[in-house]
Amino acid sequence: MAAYTLKVRRFQPETGEGPYWEEFDVDLDPSLSVLDGLLQARDRDDGSLSVRCSCRAAICGSCGMKINGQSGLGCKTQIGEAQEKADKFSHASSGEEEALPTGDGPAPIVVEPMGNQPVIKDLITDMESTHWAKIRRVTPWLLPHGDPPEREYVVEPESMIDITQSMACIQCGACVSSCLSMEVDPDFIGPAALAKAYRFVGDPRDAETKERLHDLAFDPHGIYDCTHCFSCIDACPKGVAPMDQIMRLRRRAIEEGVEGDPNNGANHVHAFTKMIEKKGTNDEALLIQETYAPGIKGKLKPTKSAIKGLVNSLPTVLRAIKTGKARSLPKLIPGVHPKLPDGAQDEVKAIYAHAEDHREEFNIYISGEEDVVPEPDETVEEEA
C-alpha cells in the first residue's frame, strides 16, 4: 500500500461552471493501476467522478485518458510508475501555464480527458463525433469480390498475421488523443481510422484495395497528412503502431501505382527515397523542389501545381529560418548541400541498398514487441 494524490481535470456540465482541477487522495498497491485509483476515489469519496471503464485489463478500450500528459489507458498504467513520471513531470499539461505547486511532497499524478475530442463530463469524451466518425470514413467493412467460396478463402498465412496487428486495435482513441497532426488539422482521418483502413488494404480477401488506396491518398486529410511524429506509437496500448500502418498504406499505394495525388504525397516519397539512394543524406531544399516539380534533373518544371506547391511552402521555409531550424544559407539552395564527414553519406547509401534487398515488414505478431535477446546458451533463431 502506498498513498497517492490524483489531480483530476474535472468538468461537470450541469453546474454551469468550466473545467477545474480536483485532487483525490488514494491508498493502493503500486502495482495497481491509475484506473484503480480513480475507482477508489469514486467509491470512497465522490460517486460523481465519471470515467468510462469496463474490463480493467486493456481489452475493452474504454478508459482512454491522459496521465501526466501522456495518452494511454488508465487501467494499463501502473500507479507506482505514474508517480515516478509525475515526479519528473512538473507542468500540468501542454497549454497549462500554471506550474504545479512544487512542495516537499511527491507531485500529484495528473489525469485529464483525452485530447482532440470534446469533453462531455470529467474524463468522458465524445468519441462518436470524432473517433467513430473517422472510422466510418474509411469504409470499415470487407468488400470481397463476388460470392464467397464454399469453404474458407485460402490466403497466405502471413497475410493474416500481418493484419492481425491492426485487428489488435481496441478503438480506445489514445492515438487520436495524442495525434499532433490532428491538432493542426481536425479533419485528418487520423491514426486509428487509417490503421483500420490497413486492416482491409492488407486483407487479400478485399477486392477494393486500389480504390481504397486512391481514396486515402487523394484525400487532403488522408495518408499524406501524417507527419511521422511517432506520438500514436507511444500512446497505443496494444502495439498496433498506427503510424507504421499509415506507412504501409503509403508503400502499398505506390506499389499499386496510386500516383499524382494533389497532396504531392507520392512525389514526396519518390523524391525522398531517390535522394537518400543517390546522396545518402537529406537536402531539404532539393526535397521541396523535387516534391513539387519532379522529373527534370534539378530544374524547376513550371507547372501550375508545382508553382502553387512551392509558393505554399514558402511560409514554412520562412518559419524554419526564423526559428533556426534552417540555419545555414547553403541549405536553402537546392543541390548545394554540405558533405557529411567521414563518409557518412556512403554508409547511409549502403544501408539503403541493403534495406532494398532485405525488405522485412516488422510485425509484433511475428517477432515480438521488443527484440528477443537470446540467453547465452541459446542459439539465435532466424525469424521468418
Place this chain on the structure above:
Amino acid sequence: MPTHDVLVIGAGLAGQRAALAAAEQGVSVGILSKVHPVRSHSNAAQGGINAALNPEDSWESHAYDTVKGSDYLGDQDAIEIMCREAPEEILHLEHLGVTFHRNEEGKLGTRAFGGASAARTYYVADITGQAIMHVLYEQLMKHSESVARYEEWFCTALAMDEEGECCGVVTRNIADGSMELFRAKAVILASGGNGQVWKPTTNALICTGDGIGMAYRVGAKLMDMEMIQYHPTTLAGKGFLITEGARGEGAHLLNAKGERFMERYAPNKMELASRDVVSRAEQTEIDEGRGFPDGTVALDITVVPKKRIHEALREIVLVGRDFAGVDITREPIHIKPGNHYTMGGVKTDVDGRTDIPGLYAAGEVACVSVHGGNRLGANSLLDTLIFGRRSGVDAAARAKRMDVSRPSRGVLETEETAIAAISSREKGSGRRVSEIKLELGTTMDAKVAVFRDEAGIQEALETVRRLKEEAETAYIDDKGSIFNQDLLGAIELSYMLDNAECSCVAALERRESRGAQYRTDFPERNDDEWLKHIDLQLGDDGPEISYSEVTITQWEPEERTY
C-alpha cells in the same frame, strides 16, 4: 416512442449476431447497449471458438466432449444443434472478414483446448473474441440502414402487455439521462453474464447480470443458476484471465514443489482436462499446503517456444508484463482459480425463446442449456453466435406474424419514480453502493466458489438478503442527468443481488457434486436424484424452485474421467 420489430439488448457477440440475423430477414431492428458495442465483454474471450470443421473431425465428437464436459447436465438436443451448425458459422465469420489463423496451406488452422478430443479450436492469436466482435461491428456499420444502434443506453425494465407478452423495454439514454419506452414485437436479451457478483472475477465491470435480473423480475424462469465456472488460470488478486490457450499450446501447471500435479487428478488429459476438474485440482493443492504463500500455483509457459508465444499468446505476454510484472517467456506466472462464467441464466429453448412470449435470450445471459454443469473452453463464443443467430431469425419470424402491441406507459412512470427515489436519498441515509458491492463479491467468492457446503451457502444467502435490504437505502452522490454512472451503479447492484440470491438458492438446493457445483458435504454425483435442472421463478418470497428434465439423445451418463 422508438419502435422496432426486433429489439436486441446488449451488443456483444450474441447481440450483434442476433441483430444481423434478424435484419437479414427483412424486419426493422434496433440494438441497444449500455456501453459502446466494441466495449462488450465478448472481447475478453481470448482462446478461440470450437467447430468440427476438419474432415477428420465430427460434430458428434464435439457434441460428446461438450456433453461430458457439462457433467451430463447439458441438454443434448441443444448441444447437437450447436455442434452441427458450428462449422458453417466459422465459415460465415471467415467470409465476413475475421482474420483467423491459417495453416501452412493458407487454410483455417486450429489449436488444442481443454476437454476436447481433437484440436478443433479456431482462433485469431489470443484476441479471438475481440477480432470476431470488431468484425461483426464492421457489419453493423455496413448495415446501419437496417439496424439502428443505440449506443450507451441502459435498460431498467422489460415492458409487458396485458396478455403477459414482452413488448418493449424501458431505457435511459446515458448521454442525457432521458427515459424512453421502446416498443418491439420481440425483445432479445443478449446482455451477458454476472461475474461482478463475485470478487475477484475475470469479468468486466459491466457484467452485472442485468438481463438475468430483468427477466427474473417479469417472471421468466432461470435455470442452472448454481453452475458458476471458476477458470483455472487467473491472476491472483486482480482476477485477470490467462487464456486456456496457454495450456493448449503446452504450458504446464506446477505446485510450489515444482510437481506437475495434474498427473494425480487427470493422468490422461493433464492440464487440458475440463475447467472444473483443473480448478478443483489447483484449489486442493493450495488448500493442502502445496501452493505458494500467496495462495497460488504456477503456470509455466516457458516450455512453449518463444516464437510461438509471441505469435499465439501475445496478449498473455502483455498481461504478464503489465499486470503481474512477469515475463512469461522466461518464468512461470502465479495463478489460481477465479470466477469466470455463469453456465446458468434465463431458461430458453433452442431458438432462444424464454417462457415469456416475445422475450428471447442468447449468450451468457441465457441457459439453453449447452454448458450444463461446466462449459468447455472455446464453446462460449460458439454459443453466443449459434443461439444469437437462431434467436434473431426466430424473433424476426415472430415479428412478421404479429401486430405491434402497445406497452402501457405505466411501466415508464414506475421506473422514473424508482430512479427519483434513488436520487433523493441523502448522503448518510444508508451505506454506499460500493460498500455493498464489495461485501457481496467477497462473500460470494468465499462461500459459493470452487468448494461449497450447506453452512457456507446458507451464510452467503443470509448475507445477500441483508444486503438487499441495505440496498434499499443506499445512497449515491451524483444527482445529475448527464452520464450519471453513480445511478446506474445503484440499479446494477439491484440486479446483482437478485442474481446472487438465485445462485445461492440453487446451490443450496442441489445436494450433490456435478460440474462446477462441488459440495464437500455431498461429494458424489447422484444421477438418481439430481440428473435434472433446477429452475427458479420469482415468487412472493424470492425464488421458487421447480425442476426440469435433462434432454438425453444419445449419450447416457457415465463416470467422468480425464
